[in-house]
């Protein structure tokens with residue numbers, strides 16, 4: 036262990052801006068300190084050899100894995116950490132050994148390299164800890180690399196903040212449905228997927244009937260509540276794989292992967308009925324009046340004849356127009 040720590044210190048000494056120490060100062064007191072620092076530092080530290088046998092396993096690793104350093108010593112890294120993506124990790128390690136330089140693994144490539152619990156899960160997007168990992172070679176006195184050091188940084192807070200921002204940027208604030216920009220991205224991906232794999236999917240375009248009248252009669256706040264009510268019904272009815280978006284003011288889009296036109300019409304009509312049967316309570320201000328809302332919808336199934344995703348949506352839009360023309364509160368194809 037001391038031998039390895041000495042190697043570790045030599046490595047750190049060569050790194051500008053990191054801990055540096057005169058060799059003469061490397062007496063037993065200093066080593067004792069260094070040992071304590073490495074043991075208590077809020078960064079995971081693992082040293083392993085070319086056979087992936089663990090030689091150093093610090094306090095951070097003990098705390099988060101539940102395996103003591105004594106128990107970890109000389110054990111195979113992949114046995115100690117069975118969820119570690121083996122071939123990927125070996126590939127990274129090989130490059131460190133071959134080139135003698137550092138390798139970095141960012142949480143955005145591999146979010147949870149080590150399957151550790153997030154210690155601050157209450158406001159987190161994930162119950163698992165997000166990590167960045169740095170691997171670097173440890174040169175021995177014979178100038179050969181016999182060992183590798185892995186430093187594991189807990190970046191859960193940064194990752195969760197970024198993921199939250201990403202979710203916000205993809206979500207419609209009024210309804211919590213996917214916003215138009217993000218829906219369009221997912222729709223185009225589904226279009227390409229269907230084209231490549233000759234698969235099927237359907238899209239529904241839905242629009243509230245006579246919505247202008249709602250705004251004009253009761254004001255925009257009631258209009259907004261009507262939009263929210265319909266979004267809630269859509270969200271409650273959706274399957275996990277459906278992608279429900281707010282396309283415009285009072286217009287909604289629902290992408291139904293692996294769904295034929297016939298089933299798409301069934302989904303749209305079930306929603307239409309549920310909306311018709313769920314009036315919006317207007318409260319005391321309007322003598323507890325209940326506002327009846329209806330929607331019109333158009334459904335289109337994916338076709339290989341569409342050259343771009345927009346053609347598919349145009350077909351659903353044309354069907355929606357037909358529903359409006361034929362008297363509203365109905366579904367067309």
Ligand SMILES: Nc1nc2c(ncn2[C@@H]2O[C@H](COP(=O)(O)OP(=O)(O)OP(=O)(O)O)[C@@H](O)[C@H]2O)c(=O)[nH]1
Nearest residue numbers: 242243244245246247248250255258259284285359
């Ligand atoms: N309250 C509210 N109103 C909105 C919002 N976005 C769009 N609108 C209103 O939605 C109304 C849409 O009206 P139209 O496109 O004429 O359609 P419609 O009255 O629903 O008539 P049909 O679609 O033909 O049945 C307009 O009055 C817009 O101002 C929103 O976020 N909140």
